[in-house]
Amino acid sequence: MEFDFPGVASNAVQADLLVVPCHEGDTPLKGYAFADAVSKLFLKGDFTGKRGQAMILPSNGAVAATRICLLGMGKGEDESVRAFADTLCDVFRGSAIDTLKLKHVAVALEVELKHRGFKPELVGRAVADAAIFGSYFFRRLHTKDKHTKRQFAEKVSLVGAKNKELKAGVEKGATVAKYACLARDLVNEPSNFMKPRDLAAAAKKMADETPGLKCKIIEKPEIEKLKMGSFLGVNAGSDDPARLIVLEYNGGKKGDAPVAFVGKGLCFDTGGYNIKANSLGMKGDMGGGAATIAALGACAALKLPVNVVGVVPATENEISGKAYHPGDILISMSGQTIEVDNTDAEGRLILCDALTYVQRTYKPAVIADMATLTGAAVVAVGNRYVAVMGNDQSTVKKMLASFETVGENAWQLPLPDCYDKLLDSPICDMKNIGGNPGTITAGLFLQRFIDKGQKWLHLDVAGSALYDGENWGLWNSKTPTGSPCRAIVQFAEDWHAANKGKGKK
Numbered sequence: 007m008e009f010d011f012p013g014v015a016s017n018a019v020q021a022d023l024l025v026v027p028c029h030e031g032d033t034p035l036k037g038y039a040f041a042d043a044v045s046k047l048f049l050k051g052d053f054t055g056k057r058g059q060a061m062i063l064p065s066n067g068a069v070a071a072t073r074i075c076l077l078g079m080g081k082g083e084d085e086s087v088r089a090f091a092d093t094l095c096d097v098f099r100g101s102a103i104d105t106l107k108l109k110h111v112a113v114a115l116e117v118e119l120k121h122r123g124f125k126p127e128l129v130g131r132a133v134a135d136a137a138i139f140g141s142y143f144f145r146r147l148h149t150k151d152k153h154t155k156r157q158f159a160e161k162v163s164l165v166g167a168k169n170k171e172l173k174a175g176v177e178k179g180a181t182v183a184k185y186a187c188l189a190r191d192l193v194n195e196p197s198n199f200m201k202p203r204d205l206a207a208a209a210k211k212m213a214d215e216t217p218g219l220k221c222k223i224i225e226k227p228e229i230e231k232l233k234m235g236s237f238l239g240v241n242a243g244s245d246d247p248a249r250l251i252v253l254e255y256n257g258g259k260k261g262d263a264p265v266a267f268v269g270k271g272l273c274f275d276t277g278g279y280n281i282k283a284n285s286l287g288m289k290g291d292m293g294g295g296a297a298t299i300a301a302l303g304a305c306a307a308l309k310l311p312v313n314v315v316g317v318v319p320a321t322e323n324e325i326s327g328k329a330y331h332p333g334d335i336l337i338s339m340s341g342q343t344i345e346v347d348n349t350d351a352e353g354r355l356i357l358c359d360a361l362t363y364v365q366r367t368y369k370p371a372v373i374a375d376m377a378t379l380t381g382a383a384v385v386a387v388g389n390r391y392v393a394v395m396g397n398d399q400s401t402v403k404k405m406l407a408s409f410e411t412v413g414e415n416a417w418q419l420p421l422p423d424c425y426d427k428l429l430d431s432p433i434c435d436m437k438n439i440g441g442n443p444g445t446i447t448a449g450l451f452l453q454r455f456i457d458k459g460q461k462w463l464h465l466d467v468a469g470s471a472l473y474d475g476e477n478w479g480l481w482n483s484k485t486p487t488g489s490p491c492r493a494i495v496q497f498a499e500d501w502h503a504a505n506k507g508k509g510k511k
């Protein structure tokens with residue numbers, strides 16, 4: 007998709023469709039120079055600007071574009087940049103673009119920028135997000151024309167305003183959205199095409215194509231040497247050997263402690279001997295890993311002035327004569343012993359060794375792990391929120407702010423000591439499940455692998471990464487979202503901005 011800034015007034019742009027954001031009221035076209043001419047195209051009252059109302063009309067010469075889309079932005083609480091992005095996304099996703107074969111879409115911005123006073127950079131990002139996510143479609147495995155030839159917008163012109171921040175916002179938004187779509191693709195791939203080796207190959211390919219990004223794949227023999235007994239315990243039942251995917255981007259000062267992301271790369275989760283009654287959808291259990299891989303690509307493509315490392319333990323959780331059993335005890339890389347109370351609580355077992363690895367190898371300034379970790383997270387915050395936990399309140403607040411900036415929802419859950427003892431085992435250091443509250447006890451389990459003084463965040467994306475709802479804002483119906491890729495890229499940028507000049511940590 008191409009974005010341009012033709013530098014003409016909205017009424018003069020030659021396009022297949024001119025989208026005109028309108029605010030609810032008696033005069034929804036207020037603020038546009040072409041208001042009178044366009045008002046003649048529809049009956050008063052037919053279009054009020056109610057949020058989400060979209061009316062496509064032939065322009066009949068009222069403007070240079072062939073058609074106009076009057077787009078209702080609502081009023082009051084609806085009037086945020088995020089609401090603008092969400093509503094605009096519906097136009098790009100809508101069937102009109104396909105059925106009318108609209109390749110070139112222009113968006114009129116004079117009202118959003120001049121009259122609403124939205125920040126140009128955020129408006130630019132909103133247009134890029136809306137256009138790219140609204141045009142997202144996993145086409146690779148379709149063979150029929152209606153899918154392979156489905157039309158999406160190819161060119162998007164931003165008109166009615168022109169400034170440097172707007173352009174910078176589009177460039178940043180488009181870059182991050184492109185990588186978030188890579189995360190969507192990785193999660194969309196079925197498990198027979200997305201084994202640990204395929205996930206590793208995808209990370210390698212991305213790194214090869216992205217200047218400044220390094221990728222190292224640690225193979226099973228070396229994982230054995232590293233004594234990642236917990237990670238290897240989960241991998242035992244799978245014919246596909248475990249891999250530890252490590253991505254490094256050094257955009258910051260040499261020697262500056264990196265921001266570390268650790269993502270769960272569970273390519274298929276049968277549940278193991280605690281078998282799931284229904285494992286449909288469990289190809290997506292590598293959503294956190296996909297977001298981590300994509301985020302590293304985005305950080306490098308944006309040339310962020312910060313050092314970032316991404317670590318993804320990749321494996322399947324299978325059933326076979328070699329698989330681990332309930333009651334087995336695993337010796338983690340940290341040396342701590344873990345009783346496998348439930349083989350389906352495997353995400354934390356692969357993450358804990360990755361957390362030890364990243365701390366020992368990189369001594370990060372901050373770590374954020376992300377995982378489709380617990381069904382309990384879907385119960386707690388649903389599929390439109392990410393559950394955020396952490397051991398340092400100011401770091402948690404920073405992460406929540408980064409989510410806010412990119413227009414994604416996150417909510418903090420506590421990690422209180424009183425639930426930590428639920429993880430104690432009578433036979434070794436800890437069990438891998440502590441019961442309810444399941445999202446919190448999973449977070450507390452991971453916290454046992456965090457060194458004293460290490461800033462750490464845990465993001466449970468069980469609901470948000472594998473979104474199974476209706477079309478909603480930038481998220482498409484029953485489609486992986488790429489969450490939390492955009493938020494963690496923002497976090498890396500914000501972390502740098504807040505800590506520059508503060509020395510190593």
Ligand SMILES: [Zn+2]
Nearest residue numbers: 275350351352
């Ligand atoms: Zn599981």
